[in-house]
Amino acid sequence: MSAAVTVESVGNMALVEIHRPPNNFFDTVLIKDLADAYERLDDHVECRAIVLCAEGKHFCAGADFSRPAEERLSPGELYVQAIRLFRSRKPVVAAVQGSAIGGGLGLALSADFRVAAPSSRFAANFSRLGFHPGFGITVTLPRVVGEQKALEWVLTGERFGGEAGHAAGLVDELAADGEVRAAAIRFAERIAASAPLALTSIRATMRAGLAEAVAAATARELEEQTRLQATADFREGVAAAAERRTPLFEGR
Numbered sequence: 746m747s748a749a750v751t752v753e754s755v756g757n758m759a760l761v762e763i764h765r766p767p768n769n770f771f772d773t774v775l776i777k778d779l780a781d782a783y784e785r786l787d788d789h790v791e792c793r794a795i796v797l798c799a800e801g802k803h804f805c806a807g808a809d810f811s812r813p814a815e816e817r818l819s820p821g822e823l824y825v826q827a828i829r830l831f832r833s834r835k836p837v838v839a840a841v842q843g844s845a846i847g848g849g850l851g852l853a854l855s856a857d858f859r860v861a862a863p864s865s866r867f868a869a870n871f872s873r874l875g876f877h878p879g880f881g882i883t884v885t886l887p888r889v890v891g892e893q894k895a896l897e898w899v900l901t902g903e904r905f906g907g908e909a910g911h912a913a914g915l916v917d918e919l920a921a922d923g924e925v926r927a928a929a930i931r932f933a934e935r936i937a938a939s940a941p942l943a944l945t946s947i948r949a950t951m952r953a954g955l956a957e958a959v960a961a962a963t964a965r966e967l968e969e970q971t972r973l974q975a976t977a978d979f980r981e982g983v984a985a986a987a988e989r990r991t992p993l994f995e996g997r
Contacts, residue, residue, distance in 0.1 A: 750778040752786070757793045757937040758930065759786050759835075766801025770809040771848060773823045780829035787834045793937040793944055796929050797856055798840040804865075805849030810874070810983045820879055820970055824963040827880055830855045831956035834945045836936050840929035841865050841916070846904075851880025854889065857948070858917040860929040865907035867915065873902035874986060875978035875994060877969035881959035888955075890914050 753760040761782050763769045779797075786792045799805060830852075839856035844866040853859050853867075861867075869886065871878045878886075878899050887895040890913045898905070910916040920928035936944065973979050978994045985992035 747774060747778055749775050750782055752782050754792070755796075755930070756934070757791060757941075758796060758933045759789075759792045759794075760796050760798060760930075761786075763797075763799040763805065766799075768803050768806040768809075769799045769801060769849070770806055771823075771852065772808075773819065773826055776823055776826040776830070776852075780826050780833070783830060783833035783835065783837075790941055792835060793939070793941045794933040795835050795837045796840060796926070796933045797837055797852075798926050798929065799842070801843075803843030803849075804839070804841040804845045805852050806844055807847030807849040807851075807870075811987055820967050824879070824881075824967060827851070827855070828956055828960050828963065831881070831952075831959050834949065836933075836944060836948055838929045838933045838936070840926045841867075841907075842925045844868075846870055847874075848880045851878075851882045851885065854880075854882065854885035857952075858932060859910075859915060860918045860920055860925055860932055861907040861910060861916045862920055862922045862925050863907045864922045865910070865916070865925070866904050867906075867910050868902060868904040869899045870902040870904070872900055873982060873992065875973060875976060875980075875982035875992070877966055877973055879963065879966045879970055881962045881966070883966060884955075884958045884962040886915075 749764050751762050786795060837856040838858045839853045841853050841859050841861040845853040846868045847870050850867055850869055869878055869882055894913050907916055907919055911919045918928055918932055977997050982992050
């Protein structure tokens with residue numbers, strides 16, 4: 746495991762923390778390290794719940810599209826590792842401070858619960874980049890907030906705050922600014938008070954088929970992402986985001 750991910754035991758919980766501040770952009774190595782951490786914790790009977798958190802200003806700002814194209818992550822390899830997160834057995838509470846954008850939202854959705862603040866920001870901003878959603882968002886977001894709200898968010902790509910996320914059911918608990926991690930730990934403590942064998946059994950029933958659905962979704966998402974990456978609209982969307990301007994899409 747790299748220095749980008751650490752694991753700390755706290756009673757019957759584990760804090761799995763991302764260390765790539767301030768934006769905590771992910772790549773295949775980071776997601777693999779998270780999956781490795783989860784799988785190790787699956788074998789620790791004393792760990793009954795996981796708090797997924799991040800150092801710095803933002804939970805996860807997704808992929809770093811400011812990097813040259815040849816240095817960007819390979820979605821195919823990334824999704825192989827991401828599916829491992831969905832196959833883990835312990836309940837996960839994500840502490841979402843700052844932003845969870847694009848694939849960062851997908852990472853937050855891999856958790857069972859999300860704790861955020863009014864100042865937290867979310868976006869499935871793929872359409873604003875001329876891109877297709879990934880990280881299984883086409884499955885996980887509708888599962889949490891319903892088909893209509895998910896469709897609105899992925900088609901508009903608009904950003905929204907913690908209060909809107911809470912109203913829609915994306916955010917399970919709204920904490921005060923600066924108190925997100927502490928609130929997520931308290932949330933996980935409530936889970937960890939239950940019997941460990943019952944926890945994994947119940948979670949397996951409630952999430953039955955989710956990893957398989959995400960695997961099927963990422964296969965489709967990858968096809969569309971590969972196709973759209975070759976378009977002028979995608980190049981314009983990435984350039985516009987980097988230049989902080991409104992993109993001028995042409996449908997080609």
